[in-house]
Amino acid sequence: MRAPQSWRSGLLAALALAGAVSAQVERPNILLIIPDDLGYSDLGSYGGEIRTPHLDRLAQEGTRFTQFYNNAVCVTTRASVYTGASPRQRAGLDGMLRPNMVTLGEALKAAGYETSLIGKWHLGSEAPQRPIDRGFDDYYGVLSGACNFFDPTIPDPQFYGSNGANRPFAHNETLITEFPEGFYTTDAFSTHAVERIRNATKTGQPFFINLCYTAPHFPLHAPREDIARYRGKYRDGYRKLRERRFQRQIELGIIDPAVTKLSTADEKTGPFRYDYEIPRWEDLDEETREREERRMEVYAAMVDRMDQGIGRVLAALEETGQAENTLIIFISDNGGCASLPEAGKMDEYLAFNRDIPTGDKDGYEFVGPAWGWAQNAPFRRYKGWNYEGGFCTPMIVRWPGKVAAGRITAEVGHVVDFMPTFLELGGIDYQTVAQGRDVVPLEGRSLLPVFAGEQATPRTEMMCWALMGSRAVRDGQWKLVWGASDRRWELYDLATDRSEMVDLAGADPARVAAMAIEWTRWAEMSEVADRGDY
């Protein structure tokens, strides 16, 4: 039983500790940047052709991870980023932040940080689920999953399946319902981050800024001057794009061709909503190819514009003298996205967009399965799947003098690792921050040894995932995958077959059984078993 005084004594201990650590530990600022639906190979430093000089600079001055995992879609990834635990899936999408969980905002606030969250949240738009309810001093952005980039008051089109939803956009307690001419979400988020950096520098507190762009998530919206830069760049189609990115990944050292082949196209094998057939580029008619090209051009422009904004944020860190003392981390929340309108809505979708140039404010388009797949080169599948293309993300870490420059590491990481990493940086422990609450256990491990170029702390348990009928387990070099269409376990040796082309399940049934038992145990704990769709 928890008596009131144990809560109070926990709080006092937290305050005392926060006071104590400030004298002993120099806590760095933390800037965690999360774009939305960015693929594994989109950035220049991961093989992409999109112009990303500022992120490429972070990669040159920092360390890149080649095996860092998220949870394959927006909501489940964000739940794990903020809690350091597996997403609890029983209570629906808005019920993943529980009272028995500590958020990153709460933890870093207890460590004396000024905490800001900018951009997409997607974990609840009403109290007590908003960022300002869960430890963030300042929030500015879209509380739900996506909005019109030029005017967030424009509702979703009916074909999208959200019944013409309006997306709540807020600054702290205040909903914002008017946006000036020339507004563009990506720019507004970058500008707000710059303001928060300047503000925190005045107060003298260390800051935690979580900058969550909605780019390059649909709808495809970008300023015309950025789109123009990509005109004609995708004329030879998505398969050629994958080949070019794969070659560049080999040159960069992101991919070892002895271990990782360029995967072949997956075939549609069942009714799962996100299972698509990828047609050959040559088989498309001219009009379809044109439309496909335009979509990828806008997608590239959205990434480009985000990189320009990150350039402004980096400049603000330098102007305020904070660049050296700021740990910057960049990850994506899931793989490139294959979404299309639901079955039966395709004609409505095409009619809606027919006379609107792709990328304009009045349109609402998706980049589509073929480009979504290419964005994840060299891997299989895309957002929503547990093959590597669905949930392996670029991960860049820069911390001058603390994290090696120009290094590429194959150490395995996961978004649940951020909580223990940041707790260690803040010099506080989880139970202290919990203030006597009976909180869920943390599942990750601190990444600081890997950042320092030392041996990673071993994981005590296998890594497990589940989502919309997909499953996966990773145990060292071994990975089990269960596709939502095929509905059977496949086994891959990632040490020799990173792109999951040779299924070894038939050759090693004992390993499959042992790993599957771990998955079942984990599925009970994370409430996946309660959903009924696994």
Ligand SMILES: [Ca+2]
């Ligand atoms: Ca996403």
